[in-house]
Amino acid sequence: MATTAVRSERFPDLGDEVLFPRLSDAKLAWLAEHGERRTVQPGEVLYEHGARDAPFYVIENGLVEFVDRKPGKDVYIAQADSRTFIGDIAVFTGEPTISACVAVEATDVIVFDRAALRDMVARWPEMGELVFRTLLARREWHEAEGHGVMRLIAPRGSRRAFEVRDLLERNLLPVRWYDIDTDAESAALLDWLDIPRSETPVLVHATEVMRNPSAAQVARSLALRAEVDGERFDLVVLGAGPAGLASAVYAGSEGLRTFVAEAWAPGGQAGTSTRIENYLGFPTGISGTALTRKATLQARRFDAVLSSFHRAVELADGTEGLVRVDLDDGQHVLARSLVMATGARWRELQAEGIDRFRGAGVYHAAMPTDVERCRDEDVIVVGGGNSAGQAATQLASRARSVRVVVRGKALKSTMSHYLIDRIERSSNIEVSTETELVAVHGSATVESASLRDRGDGGVEQVACTAVFVMIGADPCTEAAAGMLAVDPGGYLLCGSGAADCDSHLCWPLTDREPHLLETVRPGVFAAGDVRSGASNRVAGAVGDGAMVVRFVQEVLAG
Template sequence: MSGYTPPTPADGFLDPDHPTLFPRLTEAQIGRLAESAETLSLAPGEVVFEQGQREAPLYVVLSGAIDVIDRQPEGDRYFTQCRPGTFAADTSMFTGEPTIARGVAAGETTLLAVPPGALRALVAGSDELGDLLLRTMITRREWLRGQGLGYERLIGRRSSSEAFAIRELLGRNMVPFSWHDVDADAENRALLERLGVGPEECPVLVRTHSVLRRPTLARVADELGLRARVDGRLFDVVVLGAGPAGLAAAVYAASEGLATLVIERFAPGGQAGTSARIENYLGFPTGLSGSELTQRATLQARKFGAVISSAHGGAPSPRPRKTGHVTWRSATARR
């Protein structure tokens, strides 16, 4: 570990002193986070968080630094560094998605690790610190998408109905991905050969740590964390459908402290989520797109602790159940 050497910084390396993407926390703010955090000491080259990891903590850098790396089949892309007084975290802490980059200790490094549950509770309080953390994470995700970082790569034939269904699932669920037609791009055919994948196994979803050959929609949803892991959990409220009304119900229920589960057949937003522009939505005089509305509403619901599960058709269980409870698959809701 002591001989760790980071990859060469990528073109467009993000300035670690960027005031918006890496705001410096005050001593008081760090003290507030420390109340629910564990202190970690890492050696140079030790992995802080892995790309594709779910439920990763928020890390506050006390000393040392974290190198942030996008791992792809073509090679690692070292695109920024978190330095003392800043924090490493992304909106995946609220959405249940896997993390889209890897973090490695750049030297002898000391961190505060704040568990996702504790962070969500802090942000839900809507104090100054919570607003700063959430605003920074949203801005970072927008920057990452603009740089093409952390994208899933889908390779297939344009005429394939399987590929089209996966493209729609990823797009509607706002998963960053790039589409590549295997028949039109020799580079992608070469990549498939290197991965040992034949054209007959397309569509293929190429991820950092795995290659999914002709995956079902359910497999893709499970791999990307779109389907919540709710086995054995008891909910106060279960909302069927994550259109605007369902998401509003989830926000109101979760903000009152009720354990809330939203089950959506395909993707949050419903029909409104596919609209190019919504002009008659209260509070937005200049209008907004359906995807913007969906993104804001889902993040707001998750901020209060609501669980949203997509590609997870829900129906009441036909089996007998205990009085006072209704069961959806393996999630249980109070009557």
């Protein structure tokens, strides 16, 4: 099929110092001394859309254009000229680039591959800060303009599309879901590609088209999983929530070779938060997505290996005192030390119809796209904790009405005061206490729910298009079964709890006590929500992750 070229009507201004900072003579001279100088010819591709190994370029003289590749169409979206730099944040993260870069004229460039760029950033922090800030700003510009964003085409009620979208969004890969029933352009694209509706969802990434892909197929196509079979690490971290990412950042900064295996996507439950308002250093709050993006970039900057959609299935004693970690794709790694930062998973609500509508109206997180899809709709949030409060207030900005369903008598014992105050000030949020959701109803998607008064037993059926379930969580400790001891709630025992454990899984050493966050297995630690006595706050999890690295160093030096 022929490819047509289209020029965007909204090129960014080359004088924009945020997107195209100008480099001084001194900076250019230093970069030229430490990079590889070369000349690219008109029409030469510097890096392709979807590339995973794109270099970083400094333009000394010349002009280049950025191109959003689409099936049958190249959209020219921006230009860059002399005395600035080009590249994609993917040069740090290893994810696919979201546009191509092509030389318009003969252009003199200074080239840095990934290793050289990381070395440059480490040696020159001021320049590194400018590079990070600029590449993040460009990624935000791409996403805001809709350039390079993956297109997911499916009916609104598609559970498989929901799973794919959740995987991509949570892994910080830009994607937009287009409802085939309401978006004429997407329907026309499927006709042009000769793809029947029965083969949706369809995922379009640059010029690649995936028909009815599973989350596993998408993860494999985008290489979300790292290839690490048989490798040995100073530290293996299981889980990439706030605790796991903090462990990776601090371990990497101390020179420890670190591998992070995450079962689904970085960020944990905090990554789904629309806004965290009580986290130190962010007076106006920060979204879970933004915090996760910054933390993953920071971890990768210190050479931590992050692997998503990669679940640990079993821990076992390896040779030389190492811990063997078996992963769900058949790979395994060996760890000199290990941090369990697997967090907790949302509890499932026991109500009629819940399983049928999971991903088609029943959700466990209010991601930005979920909030937007609830515009002018009636929705229900089940739960009385901070996550439920954050979801309710964010949904209220778009939804016609939000009903918060709580089993208890009041929110004040389970939710932070600032969220309660915000809920009380919202005219379109209603709180139903001493109430439980007992059923959801609908055809293809949720259309209504039944609520039961726990006092008189009366049942009310209310119209709604989405139910967000946030009723607490259970620890994720399956991989450690048979190796690590837990408390009655299933949380990992650490420190004095591990020392005092009198089960068959007990602390084996007589020459020292376990460290504060160390489990019954020497060299294996727990951080964040998975450990007994955790604070269940983002800041507490980050504190655990930072603290545990000091204990890891002591054990490794031991």
